[in-house]
Amino acid sequence: MMMMMKNTKKSFRSLSETIHSLLGFKNETNSTWANTVCDIIKSLPSTADYENDYDDSAHGHDHDLDEVIISKIHGELAILNEEVCRLNAQRRQVLNEFLQLKGNIRVFCRIRPTVNGEKFSHQRPVVPADSSGILVNFSEKKRKLYNFDMVLHPGSTQDEVFSEIEPVIKSALDGYNVCILAYGQTGTGKTFTMEGNPDCPGVVPRTIEALFKQAADSNHTYLFSFSMLEIYLGQLKDLLIPHARKANDPMPTCLSIQTDPNGGIVIDNLVAIQVSNLNHAISLYRLGSQLRSTASTNSNKISSRSHCMIRMSMTCSDATERRKITNKIWMVDLGGSERVLKTKALGRRFEEGKAINLSLSALGDVINALQRKNSHIPYRNSKLTQVLKDSLGEDSKTLMLIHVSPKEEDLCETVCSLNFALRLRNIHLGKTEPNEARVMREEAMTNLQHEMQEIENNRDRFMKEIKKLNQKLDSLTKTSADSTEKLDGLLSSSLKVPQDSDKITVTPQSSKIPRFMKPTICSTRKSGTGNQNLYKKDIRPARRKQLPLSRAESVSFPLKNMTKSYLGSSISRASCLVGLNEIQTGTDDDIDFSSVNESEANHWVSLHENKRVLSNPTRVKKSKPKEHMKLRKPADVKFAGKESRFENISTVPSTTSSKSITGVDDSSTECDIYCRIVPCDTIDDTCHQNDYDNEVDSTVISQVSTQEAQNLEACELENDLPAKFPSMDKIILKDLTKNSSQKLENEQTRGFSDILKENILIMYNSVLLGLGLKSLGFDHDFFQALMN
Numbered sequence: 001m002m003m004m005m006k007n008t009k010k011s012f013r014s015l016s017e018t019i020h021s022l023l024g025f026k027n028e029t030n031s032t033w034a035n036t037v038c039d040i041i042k043s044l045p046s047t048a049d050y051e052n053d054y055d056d057s058a059h060g061h062d063h064d065l066d067e068v069i070i071s072k073i074h075g076e077l078a079i080l081n082e083e084v085c086r087l088n089a090q091r092r093q094v095l096n097e098f099l100q101l102k103g104n105i106r107v108f109c110r111i112r113p114t115v116n117g118e119k120f121s122h123q124r125p126v127v128p129a130d131s132s133g134i135l136v137n138f139s140e141k142k143r144k145l146y147n148f149d150m151v152l153h154p155g156s157t158q159d160e161v162f163s164e165i166e167p168v169i170k171s172a173l174d175g176y177n178v179c180i181l182a183y184g185q186t187g188t189g190k191t192f193t194m195e196g197n198p199d200c201p202g203v204v205p206r207t208i209e210a211l212f213k214q215a216a217d218s219n220h221t222y223l224f225s226f227s228m229l230e231i232y233l234g235q236l237k238d239l240l241i242p243h244a245r246k247a248n249d250p251m252p253t254c255l256s257i258q259t260d261p262n263g264g265i266v267i268d269n270l271v272a273i274q275v276s277n278l279n280h281a282i283s284l285y286r287l288g289s290q291l292r293s294t295a296s297t298n299s300n301k302i303s304s305r306s307h308c309m310i311r312m313s314m315t316c317s318d319a320t321e322r323r324k325i326t327n328k329i330w331m332v333d334l335g336g337s338e339r340v341l342k343t344k345a346l347g348r349r350f351e352e353g354k355a356i357n358l359s360l361s362a363l364g365d366v367i368n369a370l371q372r373k374n375s376h377i378p379y380r381n382s383k384l385t386q387v388l389k390d391s392l393g394e395d396s397k398t399l400m401l402i403h404v405s406p407k408e409e410d411l412c413e414t415v416c417s418l419n420f421a422l423r424l425r426n427i428h429l430g431k432t433e434p435n436e437a438r439v440m441r442e443e444a445m446t447n448l449q450h451e452m453q454e455i456e457n458n459r460d461r462f463m464k465e466i467k468k469l470n471q472k473l474d475s476l477t478k479t480s481a482d483s484t485e486k487l488d489g490l491l492s493s494s495l496k497v498p499q500d501s502d503k504i505t506v507t508p509q510s511s512k513i514p515r516f517m518k519p520t521i522c523s524t525r526k527s528g529t530g531n532q533n534l535y536k537k538d539i540r541p542a543r544r545k546q547l548p549l550s551r552a553e554s555v556s557f558p559l560k561n562m563t564k565s566y567l568g569s570s571i572s573r574a575s576c577l578v579g580l581n582e583i584q585t586g587t588d589d590d591i592d593f594s595s596v597n598e599s600e601a602n603h604w605v606s607l608h609e610n611k612r613v614l615s616n617p618t619r620v621k622k623s624k625p626k627e628h629m630k631l632r633k634p635a636d637v638k639f640a641g642k643e644s645r646f647e648n649i650s651t652v653p654s655t656t657s658s659k660s661i662t663g664v665d666d667s668s669t670e671c672d673i674y675c676r677i678v679p680c681d682t683i684d685d686t687c688h689q690n691d692y693d694n695e696v697d698s699t700v701i702s703q704v705s706t707q708e709a710q711n712l713e714a715c716e717l718e719n720d721l722p723a724k725f726p727s728m729d730k731i732i733l734k735d736l737t738k739n740s741s742q743k744l745e746n747e748q749t750r751g752f753s754d755i756l757k758e759n760i761l762i763m764y765n766s767v768l769l770g771l772g773l774k775s776l777g778f779d780h781d782f783f784q785a786l787m788n
């Protein structure tokens with residue numbers, strides 16, 4: 001490259017010498033363009049200058065030092081990352097041991113506080129005994145203690161509940177399937193625990209938040225997707241797809257449960273939406289919650305009549321040590337168990353209650369069989385257990401949150417719930433765990449917790465170190481990129497190196513070139529030179545290029561009849577169609593894609609592990625043409641007949657020309673098009689009409705007198721000028737007519753031989769200049785422009 005540059009430099013010199021020697025008559029001719037050519041050549045940097053600059057910027061000591069530091073940082077980062085991976089694996093192992101000691105199926109009990117002025121007799125029926133026991137008072141003499149992994153007393157906060165759940169979220173990120181279930185009688189606070197309210201968010205929003213946070217803190221990249229369904233009357237319903245409400249509404253796609261070759265559960269047709277942040281996931285959760293089947297019952301004003309299941313799937317491909325590449329966390333708000341006789345439910349409510357009780361019983365059977373390590377696990381007895389099949393077994397973590405009512409009249413249901421929980425727990429830990437064994441277990445758990453804390457502290461330290469190094473690396477690479485850019489700038493200001501050619505093209509400094517020598521924008525575009533700087537990162541596409549109608553990545557989505565809380569959030573295709581009040585459809589075919597074309601729709605829904613995964617779609621708004629852009633529309637514009645005529649117009653001061661003539665402020669690439677477009681509001685229509693109809697042939701001018709020619713030209717020019725600028729057009733007109741009269745005067749005073757001589761001389765010089773410039777790499781377009 002250096003050799004090439006030197007050779008070219010030689011050719012610059014020889015060109016300048018050649019032109020100087022060949023144009024020995026330069027002084028006689030006194031042509032301004034010949035002087036300008038010499039100026040250009042003189043202004044070219046000398047070889048020595050270039051070499052110095054190049055050496056300074058590209059081969060400086062700083063640059064070398066940076067390179068050394070960068071490679072050192074890379075080395076350190078590799079070691080630190082390895083260390084973090086090792087600590088992650090260690091932490092995972094310790095956490096797993098800890099959870100195993102705690103129990104892969106853990107059972108908590110939450111006692112609902114009194115609400116809405118509920119009153120009690122002198123003795124409360126359900127009282128927390130200690131942190132893990134509940135005392136049930138059947139009568140004054142008869143009491144029974146129930147033990148759990150943890151008891152959450154009536155005054156417990158959502159924070160306290162979540163702190164018990166948090167360790168399993170780490171397990172989920174480690175690749176284990178996790179299942180969090182809220183079980184209990186109707187009206188005992190299951191939905192409150194899982195969903196919460198804006199003031200006290202529940203387990204679902206907190207879990208999602210923790211997932212995103214912990215994923216961001218880890219040194220891996222996770223991809224999350226959100227799904228939500230309900231099991232209503234034994235049927236699976238996608239809560240991100242609107243249900244049919246009217247008779248003629250199409251039925252939603254049927255969800256079916258399949259098992260993949262690895263034993264994983266796949267729900268066919270379930271919508272899974274990739275979520276990149278908490279807000280996105282929460283807006284989907286809210287949307288799904290609104291579609292839940294609820295009804296008012298004797299026990300609860302807004303009673304859930306189904307099992308609501310929220311699934312967050314996570315994929316992490318860059319952590320080989322993870323249990324699975326893709327795993328999931330299920331958060332299930334189970335339907336309330338109820339005594340149908342007590343609730344006096346009839347008809348549909350009765351059917352709902354029956355279906356809920358049946359599936360809850362099936363769930364109890366499955367967990368019981370799992371704990372007993374039975375050879376047959378009765379998963380197939382309900383849809384609920386089929387869906388949770390791969391999240392309840394050995395290789396997963398289960399949390400059961402049992403909810404009980406504090407009311408005496410609910411004692412029977414409370415005892416049922418407690419017995420259900422006991423059945424799960426007793427099997428896991430053994431009915432009578434000796435005290436000694438329990439103490440040892442607890443001690444081991446505390447040690448493991450400390451060990452885990454230490455590992456996490458070390459890991460955090462390393463992570464901080466990695467972050468610091470990365471920042472340093474960024475700043476160093478930026479510096480080196482800056483210096484490269486500086487070098488590029490230097491190169492492009494003097495020598496332009498085309499990517500695909502070994503030729504070096506000289507780009508003369510535009511300010512030094514007379515206007516007639518500048519290539520037109522059209523020619524630069526054709527030749528790929530000009531504004532398209534090869535080294536510029538953001539090469540702007542020509543404006544004419546239409547933007548694609550939709551992008552794969554999401555920003556926002558137009559929502560029909562969406563409540564205020566959803567506005568501005570990214571929502572699924574389903575939500576786009578939901579219209580909440582106007583529920584329409586559920587199938588791919590039925591979905592109202594009226595605002596979306598077919599290819600877009602296909603783009604949104606991609607198959608991901610047999611699931612329908614909606615990549616977050618974005619509808620790119622067709623923006624209304626701006627006022628000044630409207631001027632470009634054919635109906636609104638008039639084309640000046642000749643380029644030369646336009647050029648006259650373009651001499652109108654910049655404020656006018658930039659707005660009214662080009663209509664573009666920054667796109668130089670489009671300039672050659674819009675330059676020729678004159679908006680109708682800047683040209684008087686009558687004048688313009690004359691302009692075309694009465695266009696004067698230039699040959700006529702030679703036949704008329706000088707004065708007539710002047711008048712005619714002035715008249716023509718006057719017609720061309722915008723009527724809006726009377727003062728300015730007079731000035732321009734005066735200048736132009738003056739020039740043309742001078743020209744005619746010269747024509748008359750000089751003899752024919754003089755004119756011929758001058759023309760030959762110009763031609764001769766042009767050829768010489770052409771030969772010289774050709775050797776510098778100027779292309780055909782340039783000469784065309786020159787000739788024009």
Ligand SMILES: Nc1ncnc2c1ncn2[C@@H]1O[C@H](COP(=O)(O)OP(=O)(O)OP(=O)(O)O)[C@@H](O)[C@H]1O
Pocket residue numbers: 112113115154184185186187188189190191192193300302303304305334335336337403
């Ligand atoms: N821990 C709590 N603190 C304050 N209010 C609570 C608590 N638990 C429940 N509630 C209140 O009790 C009422 C019933 O709760 P919720 O709807 O969550 O019960 P549920 O078990 O989900 O009922 P269902 O099974 O019928 O859906 C609600 O008004 C809720 O706000």
